Amino acid sequence: MKVKDAEIIxxxxxxxxxxxGLRALMDAYQSRLYWHIRRxxxxxxQAQDVLQETFIKAYQNFHQFKQDSQLYTWxxxxxxxxxxxxxxxxxxxxxxxxxAEYYLQNLVADNVSAExxxxxxxxxKAIQTLPEKQKLVFMMRYYDDLPYEEISKIVDMxxxxxxxxxxxxxxxxxxxxxxxxxx
Amino acid sequence: xxxxxxxxxxRKNIYTTPNNFFENVQENVLQKTTFLLDKEEVTTKTxxxxxxxxxxxxxxxxxxxxxxLFFYNNKESDVPNIAQNxxxxxxxxxxxxxxxxxxxxxxxxxxxxxxxxxSPKSNLNSLEKDETxxxxxxxxxxxxxxxxxxxxTQKSNTDEQVEMILASFSNEEIATISKNTEQDxxxxxxx
Numbered sequence: 369m370k371v372k373d374a375e376i377i378x379x380x381x382x383x384x385x386x387x388x389g390l391r392a393l394m395d396a397y398q399s400r401l402y403w404h405i406r407r408x409x410x411x412x413x414q415a416q417d418v419l420q421e422t423f424i425k426a427y428q429n430f431h432q433f434k435q436d437s438q439l440y441t442w443x444x445x446x447x448x449x450x451x452x453x454x455x456x457x458x459x460x461x462x463x464x465x466x467x468a469e470y471y472l473q474n475l476v477a478d479n480v481s482a483e484x485x486x487x488x489x490x491x492x493k494a495i496q497t498l499p500e501k502q503k504l505v506f507m508m509r510y511y512d513d514l515p516y517e518e519i520s521k522i523v524d525m526x527x528x529x530x531x532x533x534x535x536x537x538x539x540x541x542x543x544x545x546x547x548x549x550x551x
Numbered sequence: 552x553x554x555x556x557x558x559x560x561x562r563k564n565i566y567t568t569p570n571n572f573f574e575n576v577q578e579n580v581l582q583k584t585t586f587l588l589d590k591e592e593v594t595t596k597t598x599x600x601x602x603x604x605x606x607x608x609x610x611x612x613x614x615x616x617x618x619x620l621f622f623y624n625n626k627e628s629d630v631p632n633i634a635q636n637x638x639x640x641x642x643x644x645x646x647x648x649x650x651x652x653x654x655x656x657x658x659x660x661x662x663x664x665x666x667x668x669x670s671p672k673s674n675l676n677s678l679e680k681d682e683t684x685x686x687x688x689x690x691x692x693x694x695x696x697x698x699x700x701x702x703x704t705q706k707s708n709t710d711e712q713v714e715m716i717l718a719s720f721s722n723e724e725i726a727t728i729s730k731n732t733e734q735d736x737x738x739x740x741x742x
Contacts, residue, residue: 387581387584387585390580390581390584391577391581394573394576394577394580395577398573398576398577399573402568402573402576403564403566406564406566407566410566412566412567412568412569416572416576419576420576420579420580420583423576423580423584424580424583424584427580427584428584487560488560488563488565489565491557491560492565510557510562511562538557538558541557542555542556542557545555545557546555
């Protein structure tokens with residue numbers, strides 16, 4: 369993976385091979401980024417827009433990538449910021465925070481496949497009840513298995529705070545599932 | 552559900568995506584980014600930025616300075632020449648009047664004295680004629696000698712002539728001439 373990142377960076381830095389580098393970048397990270405955005409935003413069309421905007425911004429600002437972190441860390445940061453902007457837009461449409469939570473849980477129900485089992489659906493709904501940063505930390509650790517050191521660069525939090533947040537998030541989700549699971 | 556541990560659950564994506572979704576995303580992104588590329592190329596092609604280095608401007612300023620100094624110095628060098636010409640013109644005339652002409656050794660002097668010694672008035676007239684002829688010859692020779700200096704003394708000759716003419720006029724005549732000259736000046740202006 370590291371070698372591939374180096375090749376992508378080299379291609380993106382040369383004007384003649386920028387298009388080829390962008391294709392390689394999207395091939396390597398579009399799936400991971402999409403699902404990260406989708407779990408935050410829930411709606412497919414909005415997630416698609418955010419994903420496209422992420423890559424366009426990555427292309428436009430590639431000269432600002434200082435290579436002091438992993439390439440996917442930098443991409444995750446762009447994607448997360450774009451997704452949070454979209455979420456905040458949607459929240460402003462809701463009158464209260466409770467309405468926002470109710471809206472998100474409805475979105476989960478609307479977007480879940482018919483084959484999805486109940487626990488997985490409840491898991492998703494439980495994630496939507498978490499505060500914004502806790503949600504982010506939990507999803508990046510739980511679904512993407514990112515190291516705490518890399519997560520700290522994305523959300524600007526210390527490793528200790530991240531670990532605490534993840535622990536509390538996990539407990540909340542389990543409690544939510546236990547309360548709402550109908551046997 | 553008492554001992555639920557979500558860490559043990561499968562990491563599933565329970566959301567749906569349309570077919571060929573990721574291919575469409577790539578095409579959309581490339582379209583927008585190549586559009587940006589084309590725009591950048593167009594702007595780079597159409598707009599040429601000519602950077603004027605500061606030393607170009609400094610060199611131009613130095614050249615202009617030297618040029619003006621050179622031009623100014625040439626002008627100043629011309630002025631003394633003109634002044635010298637004026638001085639030459641104001642110097643006293645080198646032409647000799649009849650009185651100043653020194654009598655030269657006349658080769659025909661003996662003839663005059665010998666041949667015309669015993670003649671009457673006609674002999675005196677002939678003597679006068681000879682003298683005027685000699686004077687004219689001397690004047691012509693002086694004019695010939697002074698010919699190379701024609702350019703510098705031309706003005707002085709004309710000034711002298713003017714002075715001689717003015718000296719011949721009376722005050723009344725000069726006053727009338729001055730009035731006429733003023734009118735002529737106005738006429739010259741409007742012609």
